[in-house]
Amino acid sequence: MSLDLHVVIDALKTNLPDTILDVKTFRGETTLLIKKEKIREVCHYLKKDFDFKFVVDITAVDYLEFKRPRFEVIYYLHRFGPEFDENMRIRLKVEVSEEDLKVDSVVPVWSGANWLEREVYDMFGIEFVGHPDLRRILMPEDYEPFPLRKDFDVRDREASKKSFERALREGE
Amino acid sequence: MNVGAGFKPAPTILGMERVEFITEEVIDEESGFRRETMMLNMGPQHPSTHGVLRVVLHLSGETVVKAVPYIGYLHRGIEKLCEHITYQMCLPYTDRMDYVASICNNIGFILAVEKLLGIEKEIPERAKVAEVILFELGRIESHLLGIGTNAMDLGAVSAFLYCFKERERIYDILEMVCGARLTTSYPRVGGLPDDLPENFEGAVRNFLKVFPTTLAEVDKLLTRNRIWVERTKGVAYVSAEDAIDLGLTGPALRGSGVPYDVRKALPYLGYENYDFEIPVSTDGDAYARYLCRLEEMHQSLRIIAQALNNLPDGPYIADLPEVVLPRKELTYKRMESLIRHFVLVYEGFKPPPGEIYHAVENPKGELGYYLVSDGSGKPYRMRVRGPSFVNLQALPKMVEGAFIADVIAAIGSIDIVLGEVDR
Numbered sequence: 001m002s003l004d005l006h007v008v009i010d011a012l013k014t015n016l017p018d019t020i021l022d023v024k025t026f027r028g029e030t031t032l033l034i035k036k037e038k039i040r041e042v043c044h045y046l047k048k049d050f051d052f053k054f055v056v057d058i059t060a061v062d063y064l065e066f067k068r069p070r071f072e073v074i075y076y077l078h079r080f081g082p083e084f085d086e087n088m089r090i091r092l093k094v095e096v097s098e099e100d101l102k103v104d105s106v107v108p109v110w111s112g113a114n115w116l117e118r119e120v121y122d123m124f125g126i127e128f129v130g131h132p133d134l135r136r137i138l139m140p141e142d143y144e145p146f147p148l149r150k151d152f153d154v155r156d157r158e159a160s161k162k163s164f165e166r167a168l169r170e171g172e
Numbered sequence: 173m174n175v176g177a178g179f180k181p182a183p184t185i186l187g188m189e190r191v192e193f194i195t196e197e198v199i200d201e202e203s204g205f206r207r208e209t210m211m212l213n214m215g216p217q218h219p220s221t222h223g224v225l226r227v228v229l230h231l232s233g234e235t236v237v238k239a240v241p242y243i244g245y246l247h248r249g250i251e252k253l254c255e256h257i258t259y260q261m262c263l264p265y266t267d268r269m270d271y272v273a274s275i276c277n278n279i280g281f282i283l284a285v286e287k288l289l290g291i292e293k294e295i296p297e298r299a300k301v302a303e304v305i306l307f308e309l310g311r312i313e314s315h316l317l318g319i320g321t322n323a324m325d326l327g328a329v330s331a332f333l334y335c336f337k338e339r340e341r342i343y344d345i346l347e348m349v350c351g352a353r354l355t356t357s358y359p360r361v362g363g364l365p366d367d368l369p370e371n372f373e374g375a376v377r378n379f380l381k382v383f384p385t386t387l388a389e390v391d392k393l394l395t396r397n398r399i400w401v402e403r404t405k406g407v408a409y410v411s412a413e414d415a416i417d418l419g420l421t422g423p424a425l426r427g428s429g430v431p432y433d434v435r436k437a438l439p440y441l442g443y444e445n446y447d448f449e450i451p452v453s454t455d456g457d458a459y460a461r462y463l464c465r466l467e468e469m470h471q472s473l474r475i476i477a478q479a480l481n482n483l484p485d486g487p488y489i490a491d492l493p494e495v496v497l498p499r500k501e502l503t504y505k506r507m508e509s510l511i512r513h514f515v516l517v518y519e520g521f522k523p524p525p526g527e528i529y530h531a532v533e534n535p536k537g538e539l540g541y542y543l544v545s546d547g548s549g550k551p552y553r554m555r556v557r558g559p560s561f562v563n564l565q566a567l568p569k570m571v572e573g574a575f576i577a578d579v580i581a582a583i584g585s586i587d588i589v590l591g592e593v594d595r
Contacts, residue, residue: 112420
């Protein structure tokens, strides 16, 4: 591999100091915990200087029973190498607390982040500041709860009933 | 298609209030005619949207000014459902995402769980090679449907029938191996649940012999067919930069000239040992994607032939008592096996706490599973990065400024499956 992951991490540490809070490796995958306010800056930097042109996935996890801040938003980036074996992947993470459910959107960096961020908003209620079109994507538009949160009650049908009845009323 | 007439607002369906009914009125300077854009609902029940996709089109004459896809009609909450069941029980849910190539989803999920457990090295070679064969059969199956329906939507019904005839053969092989044709739920964590049937090798060899003829026939029917070429060439264009920026994967990305394939970039199942090429076309239109799919089927045949020649004998499932179920006969005879069987079914195996992402090259693009384990027998979070979901967001870019008939060609050329878009 022509470019080592350590080079990227060291460059981040020198050029954007105090952004990396933690580095973890599990099963050969490196995860960087990034300061929430700096995420767009880090993404811009990685795209511009290290050619991470491709956003593979954006998702979130709700660690309700485990820790505070409660949510983690996960970014999975890819860099195309000139050869197949020079491809590189990196995972970034930001922690989002329940009191301040806002993260800077990375749609200005990669337009492919658009639907991925909409899905995170739809499922977790995390707001992406600066997103051009932040609305629900899979659930009905007037649906209230956020289904992938851990405190969502799967047996509670009230919210879906409300949306369904509204749809019936308005369809007449 | 229901045309929203200009006299009264169309009935509001959920989410519609954000779409203005008539967006603008323009007086044409040359002719003095008044023009207005019309809103047209394509879907959710439209035969060429491949499921329940709804696209709200804003039209000026026949030209699409704006296209807004609405998805979620098939949302079943698979990610939420999987948080409540053991890893092994998640497997049948993965069939129901990309149901056109369910075996590829299954293998992708199994590989992700094996990576989470850290047992990739223990998987016997026979299981890996068999999974490669099935994976490539799944790819051919999906590409046949992709090309066939794309052609049918544009009026070339005969190509569709040729494709479906061959899909039957693949279904027969899958039925022989796992008992199910469509929803396979086949491999297990650790390898194959049972050894391959005796006539498996013969059946696949027979398929390898017969299939190229049909492939040549489809090629003859479409590749230089004037109507097909005119309907797809230059249609739904995406440049290489836009394709990367939008996160496209699979034939949609390779059709734009980016030689990216997970099988080469991040090899799994020993794909690095096979000799095959990644077909790339630089045109970036629907025709280029069609050519990529066609060539990928040839390459899949090459991989299957190599795999068949190297299919080793020996164990087909790993010897890992803490993960793999004991053989059914033993549970009748031995107390220890019965207890182990009970615990594995009831509680499941317990991966160490951690998180992994594993990607496979599904026929439609990169399918990724992001698994978070909290040390219990159930996934704390299972996220599926469906290729169709990400690829579909390129649709507005492809069709804006094109004719309404090109929308059909564009949807067919991205080759989406709504089960995977909505999950």
